[in-house]
Amino acid sequence: MNITLQWIDVIIFIGICQGIFLSLTLQRISHNNQNANRILSYLIALATVMLVGRFVYFRFLTEWVFQWSILVDAIVFLFGPFTYMYIKRLLFRENHRFWLSKIHFVPFFGLVVFALFYIIKYTPEAYYQFFLNGNLLLYFRIISVLMIALNTLYVFKSFQLLSVFKKAEKEVFSFQQTPVTYLNFFLLSVSVCLLAWAVSLTDSVVFQNRIPYIDYDSIWVAIPVFIYVIGYFSLRQPELFRITEAPPKNSFKKERLPETEALLLQQKLNSLMTNEKIFLQSDLTLADVAEMLQTSTNNVSWLLNQVYKTTFYDFINQYRVKEFVKKVENQEHLKHTILALSMDVGFNSKSTFNKAFKDTMQDTPSNYIKKHRAA
Numbered sequence: 001m002n003i004t005l006q007w008i009d010v011i012i013f014i015g016i017c018q019g020i021f022l023s024l025t026l027q028r029i030s031h032n033n034q035n036a037n038r039i040l041s042y043l044i045a046l047a048t049v050m051l052v053g054r055f056v057y058f059r060f061l062t063e064w065v066f067q068w069s070i071l072v073d074a075i076v077f078l079f080g081p082f083t084y085m086y087i088k089r090l091l092f093r094e095n096h097r098f099w100l101s102k103i104h105f106v107p108f109f110g111l112v113v114f115a116l117f118y119i120i121k122y123t124p125e126a127y128y129q130f131f132l133n134g135n136l137l138l139y140f141r142i143i144s145v146l147m148i149a150l151n152t153l154y155v156f157k158s159f160q161l162l163s164v165f166k167k168a169e170k171e172v173f174s175f176q177q178t179p180v181t182y183l184n185f186f187l188l189s190v191s192v193c194l195l196a197w198a199v200s201l202t203d204s205v206v207f208q209n210r211i212p213y214i215d216y217d218s219i220w221v222a223i224p225v226f227i228y229v230i231g232y233f234s235l236r237q238p239e240l241f242r243i244t245e246a247p248p249k250n251s252f253k254k255e256r257l258p259e260t261e262a263l264l265l266q267q268k269l270n271s272l273m274t275n276e277k278i279f280l281q282s283d284l285t286l287a288d289v290a291e292m293l294q295t296s297t298n299n300v301s302w303l304l305n306q307v308y309k310t311t312f313y314d315f316i317n318q319y320r321v322k323e324f325v326k327k328v329e330n331q332e333h334l335k336h337t338i339l340a341l342s343m344d345v346g347f348n349s350k351s352t353f354n355k356a357f358k359d360t361m362q363d364t365p366s367n368y369i370k371k372h373r374a375a
Contacts, residue, residue: 012051012054012055012058013055015047015048015051016048016051016052016055019044019045019047019048019051020048022041022044022232023041023042023044023045023048024041026038026040026041026044027041033089033090035089035096035097036086036089036090036096039082039085039086039089040086042082043078043079043082043083043086046075046078046079046082047075047079049072049075050072050075050076053069053072054072057069057072062124063124063125063127063128064124066124066127066128066131067118067119067122067124067127067128068115068119070111070114070115070118071112071115071116071119073111073143074108074111074112074115075108076147076151077105077107077108077111077146077147077150078105078108079151079154080150080151080153080154080155081100081104081105081154083154083155083158083187083190084100084154084157084158084161085098085099085100087158087161087162087183088161090183091161091162091165092161092165107146107150111143114139118130118136141201141205144197144201145201148194148197148198148201151190151194152191152194155187155190155191155194158183158187159187162180162183162184162187165180166180169313170311170312170313170314171286171301171311171312171313172285172286172287172297172312173284173285173286173312173313174279174281174283174284174285174312174313174316174317174346175282175283175284175313175347175348175349175352176348176349176351176352182229182233185229186229189229256298256299256302257299257302257303262303262307265293265295265299265300265303266303266307268293269289269293269300269303272289272292272293273319277319277323278292279316279317279319279320279323279345279346280320280323280344280345280346281346282343282346282347282348283348284316284346286300286301286312289312300312314356314359316346317347317352317356317359317360318356318360320342320345320346320347320353320356321345321356321357321360321361322360323345323346324341324342324345324353324357324365325361325368327341327344327345328341328368328369328372329372333369338365338366338369339353342365353365
């Protein structure tokens with residue numbers, strides 16, 4: 001047999017090597033996200049098996065390989081549930097061992113049973129001929145539609161988790177957590193792949209494959225690549241803060257603190273901000289402030305929501321912006337870059353600073369500095 005390697009073979013082979021490395025490495029890392037990374041390692045291991053299957057399929061396609069390939073296809077039904085479990089374990093403290101119920105894995109086992117039925121009933125030659133006669137085409141199209149629909153549903157639910165996390169994050173942290181950006185990138189990338197897959201399926205059914213460069217195999221291979229991206233960033237930034245998914249049971253609308261106690265707590269908080277300038281700590285959290293005030297995080301959250309009418313994130317960043325403005329008024333921007341000054345006042349990224357500055361001052365930092373020079 002004359003075997004020649006193509007560019008897609010190289011990509012798949014590199015993906016297989018990377019998948020084996022990441023799935024083994026993530027199992028050995030010991031830190032707060034161990035339970036989440038265990039799910040990620042399973043996810044990457046499944047993707048690796050999928051890539052091995054596709055590598056064999058592309059390079060050594062025989063009637064026997066064709067008959068058994070549907071078993072590898074069944075793994076696609078696992079990506080959605082495992083992705084959702086990984087994100088939920090990663091982001092939320094109380095769900096660090098979260099696992100979906102068995103019903104979520106029914107499509108996977110259903111396709112396995114379907115595949116085994118035809119493997120047992122037909123010889124590889126008979127099965128292949130059965131397929132060429134068009135007897136399985138409708139089943140394959142239904143399976144493809146289910147794969148796209150169910151994975152899209154889990155991606156949507158994963159986006160909902162990120163939305164909940166971002167809202168809760170503002171109540172707990174004074175900074176944005178970078179790994180969330182990669183989770184957004186991952187989910188958006190998978191969404192694009194699913195959309196392209198849907199377009200490809202529609203093209204093959206309705207337009208008889210008239211759309212170039214989009215086909216089932218290329219899209220199917222692309223999806224695991226984005227899981228490796230998440231695995232890579234998980235190794236680079238293994239520590240991701242996790243927060244409580246649901247808000248505290250005590251409603252903020254309820255009068256939690258007596259007026260005198262609330263006033264005293266407010267005075268202490270203002271002193272921490274103006275005198276000690278705790279906002280200069282780039283990794284400042286609600287728990288840190290509560291400890292400094294010798295009170296609970298619920299009390300601080302109530303104070304910020306009911307008295308200051310803001311979130312912890314916005315409250316701290318307003319002080320940082322004001323401190324930046326003071327530095328500009330003191331002409332410090334002539335000696336240092338805007339980014340350097342923003343880091344000095346407690347911001348940990350340029351994008352977070354720009355957004356906070358615009359929300360507070362209704363202007364961009366560069367425009368504000370230009371106006372200050374003109375004045």
